[in-house]
Amino acid sequence: MQFAPAIPPGRYLYSGQTMSSEPILRLDNIVKRFGQFTAVDGVDLAIEEGEFLTIVGPSGSGKSTLIRMLVGMEEVSEGAIWLRGERIEDTPANERPTCMVFQSLALFPHMTVGQNIEFPLKIKGRSPAERKQRALELLALLRLPEHYYTRNVTQCSGGERQRIALARALAFDPEILFFDEPLSALDYRLRKTLEKELKDLHERTRKTFVYITHSLEEAMVMSDRIAIMNSGKFVQIAVADDIYAKPVSRFVAEFMGEVNLFDIEGTTSDDLHGTGIEIHVNGQAGEFGISLAPNEKGTLMVRPEFVRFLSSGETSDFLVRGILRAEYALGSRIQYKVETANGSKLTVENLREDRYQGAIGDAVILGWDIESTHIIRE
Amino acid sequence: MKTSRLLRAALMAYGIGIIAWLYLPLVSVTFASISKARYLSFPVKRYSMTWYTRALESDTVSDIVFTSLKVAVIVTVVSMVVGFFGALAFARYNWRFRKLYQKLILLPIFFPQTVLGLALLMWFNSVGIIPTWKTAVIAHLVWISPIATLIIAIRAYSFDAALEEAARDMGASTWVTLREITLPLLMPSVISAGLFAFLLSWGNFPLSLFTTGADSTLPEWLYAKMVSGYSPLVPTVGVLSIIASFCLVTLAVLFPWIMRAARKDR
Structure with missing residues (x-):
């Protein structure tokens, strides 16, 4: 690491x-x-x-x-x-x-909303009038109604409690x-x-x-x-x-959400050994900083939303052939799982309007451009 | 789940049975206290409140009550303080001998009180302390402060440590955090611990018997009166004592409500 x-x-x-x-x-x-x-x-x-x-x-x-x-x-x-x-x-x-907003929020259950927000000011020895004025300002800043000042914190909803905790932390300044x-x-x-x-x-x-x-x-x-x-x-x-x-x-890469990762080695041919990925980059790879020296190991990364279905005859910088295995609706997007010839799985995400017109089991060609490709060297 | 009529009737009978079993003795003592007769007999033939007047006028009775009250009040206050800090050590903080402390502090509750009383008397004698009501306070504390600790510890266990941390984070010192956060939040349990302490001390007989010396507490006096020279003062004072306890418990039950009302005003 x-x-x-x-x-x-x-x-x-x-x-x-x-x-x-x-x-x-x-x-x-x-x-x-x-x-x-x-x-x-x-x-x-x-x-x-x-x-x-x-x-x-x-x-x-x-x-x-x-x-x-x-x-x-x-x-x-x-x-x-x-x-x-x-x-x-x-x-x-x-x-x-410094001040922290806790995971449990740590609102004092024996105090009202106002007393909670004023707590840090009370510790600092501010006058009650000044405290109240600041608490009301903070209630307004966090879009909480003024009458919440006298409400007990245990009677507030989750989102309100969140805002109260924030107001209290801001009162501490x-x-x-x-x-x-x-x-x-x-x-x-x-x-x-x-x-x-x-x-x-x-x-x-x-x-x-x-x-x-x-x-x-x-x-x-x-x-x-x-x-x-x-x-x-x-x-x-x-x-x-x-x-x-x-x-x-x-x-x-994996922590940041869905991703396609391939173990690769630097190559001089237009195919990445064992990955089934064909390269059609015309001498640009170096410019984008993704070239590997022959035999140098790395991981090729492409996010699912940058992979697209190619129609026959269409080409792109990187190209993979496979079979469409599954389709999931994710709301605004559709996710596809494609299995390549050597058994590795690829994830593709398209917007709903760019939905793939075909059926599960189709032989498909996937492609993506070099701009959306990243090489991880560990 | 629906309860059948038979089951409901059985539950009702069970409830009434339990309550009768618990309260019937008190009822009979009450009857005895308002009986005009010199000796305890049932049913009561003629009623009179004379013994109440006599009990309230008697110097002996007021002396005895005062002694019991002194002992109970001191035990209550000390138990609340010891129990509060003891419970923090018991439930809130991690320290080296905590596990051992948790076991040792609870042990005195399970000692037979007569043995504990005798042991304390022997110890007082060996170090040359003459037993009076003050030694009884110590004896009561040995038994009652662990109970108070336990009561407060139960609440201290459910206390969110982040509340204290949040207070400190906003600039409160250890002392201010204790005063503003820890103490108010544990207050209900401190009050119940105090209540228990008072009632347990007020009604305690075995420990007082061994450790009061020449002084006498209410239960001791009642017992002495029963075994030698019974007078209707015994049930009368007994009933008065029960009424006092009952008032105290009622006050304690109302306490959270009173506190809430007070907080609203603030």
């Missing part, structure tokens, strides 16, 4: 402005061990001010442990955390200017707002709505958001940058499009 370097400052644009050179949060070789087990294994990261960064990984990848160390609820075994140039890894959670999978308990439609609300909120508040989730879709919708984590390490950190189109490993 390899590290992808953090994106150099200034290269990547977001919200119409260039990132400043000083990261708001910098992690320097962070390690966390629980006895013999290493949960987080030497993580480096630079988070830019105002960025929405999502850390994605399967359960057990160490992302929760990492975020708990960042807010100060877990001790760091090794390494340093820098917040605006100040080392904070030994600062207790209650003295760090943190330098960085962390999220520990707060949407995972909600149903699909509500999650979709809240994802967009969260993105809007990020744009309106311009705060630095660091979000962790196991759901890639969630990450893709909201984030400026995505960091993929596996076995306690970052596998790739990049903007969503790059992670989707140019994954650095098979793990990332």
Whole structure:
């Protein structure tokens, strides 16, 4: 597995402005061990001010442990955390200017909505009048009715509780707002709505958001940058499009949704050994950076939506013959499974309007272009 | 599931039987307390409230009640405090000897109280402490504070640790977190633990018998009166004691409602 370097400052644009050179949060070789087990294994990261960064990984990848160390609820075994140039890894959670929205939301059940939102202000010693004014502002910001101020949190719905937790975290006015999978308990439609609300909120508040989730879709919708984590390490950190189109490993490619992967070796012929893939590229391969030296091993990747059914006589850069085995309706798209001559399976996804006109069992020719092809070298 | 008529009738009879079995003795004591006769007999022939007047006027009775009250109140307060922190250690925090602590703290509940009382008396004697109502407080605490701990621990187990973490994350110190989050959320169980502590101490006989020395608590006095020189004061004071306990329990049952009303006002 390899590290992808953090994106150099200034290269990547977001919200119409260039990132400043000083990261708001910098992690320097962070390690966390629980006895013999290493949960987080030497993580480096630079988070830019105002960025929405999502850390994605399967359960057990160490992302929760990492975020708990960042807010100060877990001790760091090794390494340093820098917040605006100040080392904070030994600062207790209650003295760090960061705040987290918990997976369980952690709303205080013995308090009203208003008391919950005002809690951080009460701790900071603000006057009751000021507290109430701010709580009402936040209720409005999160589109909650004003009369919820006196409502008990236990009487609120899942989505409302979500917004209350967010309002409370914003009342704290943190330098960085962390999220520990707060949407995972909600149903699909509500999650979709809240994802967009969260993105809007990020744009309106311009705060630095660091979000962790196991759901890639969630990450893709909201984030400026995505960091993929596996076995306690970052596998790739990049903007969503790059992670989707140019994954650095098979793990990332597969984690980012349906994908066709072929083990290949560099070749000089116009056929990839054993894969049944014919190459019809006219000396362009090198230009797109997908050429392999003869005998060099790699993985060829193409996303299902870039593969299309070719009519006889039509050609494309890459071409495979096979038999259509199955068809699944996925809503707006249709997914097909095609078995090639050597037994490997290919997944194709077309929009409903581009539906393949034929039947299961047909001999078909599939093709895709070099622009949608990516070679993974591990 | 539909219950048949026969089954429903049987359940009803069972319910009434249980309640009668539990409360009939109390009813007979009540009758005895309002009987005019000098000796306990049933059915009661002539009724009178004289013994209630005498009980309420008696200096002995008020002394005894005061002693019992002192013991019970101190036991209650100490049990609530010890039980609260004990329950946090029991249920919320992981530490080295936690498993052992969990077993050891519950053990005194299962000791026969007479043995425990005797053991404490012998120990008091050997270190040269003269038993009074104060030693009874200690004896009661040995038996009652584990019970209080257990009651609070049950609720502490279901407590979401993220609530405390969230409070800390928003800048609350350990002490503020305890005051604003942990204590209010465990309060209902602390109140019930206190209630149990009070009632168990108020009615305790075996431990008091060994450890009060020259002082006497209400159950001890009732017993002494029964075995030597019975007077109708015994059922009368007994009934008064039951009424007091009943009032306390009613107050406790209403407590959550009172708290909610108070919170609304705030």
